Amino acid sequence: MRLTWLQPEDLLPHEFRQAEEEGRDVTSARSRWLAAGGSPTPPPSGASPHPAAPRLRALAEELLAELDDLDGSFEPVRRLRTRREAPMSGGPGGGSPLGTGRGGTGESPAGPIHRTRLHAAWLGRAAGCLLGKPVEKLPLEGIRALAGSTGNWPLNTWFTAQGVPPELTTAYPWNRRSAPTSLAENINGMPEDDDLNYPLLNLLLLRRHGKRFTTHDVAALWLEELPAARTFTAERVAYRNLLNGVPPNRTARHRNPFREWIGALIRADVHGWTNPGAPAEAAEQAYRDACLTHTGNGVYGAMFAAATIATAASGTADVHESLAAGLDVVPPDSRLAEAVRRGIELAGAHRDFDAVVDRLHAEYGRYHWVHVVPNAALLAAALTHADGDFTASITRAVSGGWDTDSNGATAGSVAGLLSGHPDALPDRWTAPLGNRLATSVGGFHGTGFDTLADLTAHLTADPAPQADARTPQPGNPAPRPADPIPQEAPRP
Numbered sequence: 001m002r003l004t005w006l007q008p009e010d011l012l013p014h015e016f017r018q019a020e021e022e023g024r025d026v027t028s029a030r031s032r033w034l035a036a037g038g039s040p041t042p043p044p045s046g047a048s049p050h051p052a053a054p055r056l057r058a059l060a061e062e063l064l065a066e067l068d069d070l071d072g073s074f075e076p077v078r079r080l081r082t083r084r085e086a087p088m089s090g091g092p093g094g095g096s097p098l099g100t101g102r103g104g105t106g107e108s109p110a111g112p113i114h115r116t117r118l119h120a121a122w123l124g125r126a127a128g129c130l131l132g133k134p135v136e137k138l139p140l141e142g143i144r145a146l147a148g149s150t151g152n153w154p155l156n157t158w159f160t161a162q163g164v165p166p167e168l169t170t171a172y173p174w175n176r177r178s179a180p181t182s183l184a185e186n187i188n189g190m191p192e193d194d195d196l197n198y199p200l201l202n203l204l205l206l207r208r209h210g211k212r213f214t215t216h217d218v219a220a221l222w223l224e225e226l227p228a229a230r231t232f233t234a235e236r237v238a239y240r241n242l243l244n245g246v247p248p249n250r251t252a253r254h255r256n257p258f259r260e261w262i263g264a265l266i267r268a269d270v271h272g273w274t275n276p277g278a279p280a281e282a283a284e285q286a287y288r289d290a291c292l293t294h295t296g297n298g299v300y301g302a303m304f305a306a307a308t309i310a311t312a313a314s315g316t317a318d319v320h321e322s323l324a325a326g327l328d329v330v331p332p333d334s335r336l337a338e339a340v341r342r343g344i345e346l347a348g349a350h351r352d353f354d355a356v357v358d359r360l361h362a363e364y365g366r367y368h369w370v371h372v373v374p375n376a377a378l379l380a381a382a383l384t385h386a387d388g389d390f391t392a393s394i395t396r397a398v399s400g401g402w403d404t405d406s407n408g409a410t411a412g413s414v415a416g417l418l419s420g421h422p423d424a425l426p427d428r429w430t431a432p433l434g435n436r437l438a439t440s441v442g443g444f445h446g447t448g449f450d451t452l453a454d455l456t457a458h459l460t461a462d463p464a465p466q467a468d469a470r471t472p473q474p475g476n477p478a479p480r481p482a483d484p485i486p487q488e489a490p491r492p
Contacts, residue, residue: 004046005236005258008060013042014257014368015067021260021335022296029063042368045137046232064255077299078331079287114460116421117313118273119453122199124416125269125409126437126449127429128394129195130187132404133178134159137369140361140401142172144354147399154353155395157428158184178405190437195266195409197230200441202270202289203455210465211274211285218292219248227440233370234258238293252295262372264290264302266406269413272309274460277316279307283329300336301372303329305410312417319388319418323380339364339373343381353385357400369402379407383414390415390425422449 012033019026034040036059039048052060135143147153150163161169161183174183181191190196204225209217219242231239237258238251246254253259268286275282286306290299308326311317317325323344330337342363346356360381364374378400386392393415397407419425435448 002047002051003236005233006240007047007051007057008064008255009038009052009057010043010046010048011237011255011257012060012063013039015064015255016040017042017368018257018260019067024067026067029067033059033063044369068253068255077287077291077296078334079284079303113315113420114276114313115453115457117276117315117417118456118460119450120416120419120422120425121269121273121309121313121413122416122449122452122456123422123425123430123433124390124394124412124414124419125199126190126196126412126433127425128397128408128410128412128415129193129405130182130190130408130433131158131394131429132398132406132408133182133191133193134174135398135401136175136178136404138172138175138401138404140357143399143401143404146172146174153399155399156391158182158187158432160184184432187432189432189434192230192438192440193405193409194230194232194235195406196437197226197439197441198267199269200439200444200452201226202267203452203459204441205289206270206274206459206463207466211281211463213285213288215248215288215291218289219251222292225442230440232263233261234263234293234298248292252291252293252298256293258370259293259295260298260372261294261368261370262298262301262375262403262406264294264298265305265372265376266409268302268305269309269410270456270459271306272413273313273417273456274463275306275310275313276460277310277314279310279325279329282306282310297334297336298372300330300334301376304336304340304376309414309417312414315420319383319386319393319414322414322418323383335373336376339377340380343377343379344384347381347384353382353396353399356381356385360400375403375407378402379410382407382411386411386415388415388418390419391429394429 016026016030030040036056038056038060135146144153145168146164147155147159149165149168150160152159161174161179162185180186181188201221205213205218205221208221222239223242228236228239234252234256237256241251241254241256242248264286267289271285271289272282275285283303283306286302287299290302294302304326307329308322311322311325312319323340327337327340343360346359350356357378360374360377364377367374379397382396382400383393386396390412393411394408397411398404400407416425422430433449435450436446437449439445
């Protein structure tokens with residue numbers, strides 16, 4: 001067995017590329033690696049096809065150690081406060097119709113409709129994630145060809161294998177772990193995915209430690225509740241570092257070339273959901289969470305997402321105000337902020353979203369498909385172009401390629417909040433979820449999204465640590481029985 005995302009000969013080419021993005025000089029180390037016969041190209045997935053020879057692996061370990069000694073060269077995380085808070089006034093309370101998708105229902109964040117917004121956000125996150133799962137890792141032309149062969153382009157509903165020509169599935173095979181549970185003909189509840197596991201973990205985090213949790217608290221929770229095989233990229237390296245005795249203030253940097261990838265961004269939702277109308281507070285929580293695994297733009301991605309979601313949860317902001325609030329909490333000269341602004345700009349300049357995607361891929365295609373910079377640009381473009389509409393938000397996010405399930409999940413979370421109510425989401429997206437999800441995070445398997453909304457609303461209203469923080473449900477009722485949900489096997 002070769003564990004993915006951990007082999008030194010695979011980490012090193014990723015480190016070369018990441019270090020150069022940060023402005024570090026790796027010329028000498030790369031020359032030694034290439035002279036020894038090492039590959040200059042990072043593997044697109046978690047591990048190269050064949051293990052390196054012992055001498056090459058030893059050299060990779062040596063070079064990683066040398067590069068790790070250059071701690072002062074890592075891009076520092078600059079923390080900003082927002083220049084604006086989400087608007088908190090306007091509109092009647094209580095009697096508004098279901099949202100149109102643009103937000104601004106007029107309910108204050110403390111109003112009774114916050115729980116319904118959360119319910120829609122949980123459902124939206126699940127639906128967007130599930131839509132993107134079968135095409136994760138596929139190139140853009142493959143996604144377009146598979147959907148187009150069944151008349152589903154522009155993307156408007158679930159992917160299906162029915163009617164797809166065999167030559168297409170041979171050229172562009174579905175994600176082998178996800179297809180059995182995420183194609184239209186196979187969906188039966190929400191299968192396990194890290195994009196849902198991390199929000200569940202953060203519910204436990206807030207129950208145990210409240211909103212004043214520390215990065216050390218995040219580390220301890222992971223070791224207690226998160227199976228190692230359910231982590232990937234930066235999270236898997238940080239987990240390995242913790243087991244090797246590396247303290248949490250170094251786990252994001254120590255031999256972690258994935259420190260600016262998307263993993264911290266996908267953990268940000270609960271921080272936004274539980275701080276409605278307070279983007280600065282949401283971003284501060286996301287920062288303490290993200291620093292376990294990420295640096296620089298990886299942290300900024302989490303802060304951006306948390307602030308965007310917190311503003312969308314306010315009940316008075318639309319999608320464009322929400323994205324602007326997200327940009328306010330990150331350094332304006334960062335690569336993350338520049339990419340988000342570019343995504344928004346392109347979305348406003350082109351009526352055809354395929355044209356937006358083509359430009360983004362031309363400008364950001366040098367990045368790995370899991371890196372936060374291109375994915376944040378695509379997410380911002382999709383949300384802007386969809387103008388708050390739920391279906392358009394998740395389908396645009398997924399149709400843009402790269403990290404399809406993660407982008408679909410975050411787009412669904414934002415658009416779900418803006419819809420204001422779970423009944424505002426089209427039934428074709430919510431009915432197949434069966435109001436239950438699969439997970440290996442303790443105590444949550446089979447839980448309904450309505451129950452998760454109750455728990456999240458409870459943590460919003462009462463953020464103090466709970467006396468019994470192990471049982472997920474508020475008030476500690478027993479979890480509802482659920483039908484079996486097909487689960488994917490852990491990735492090695």
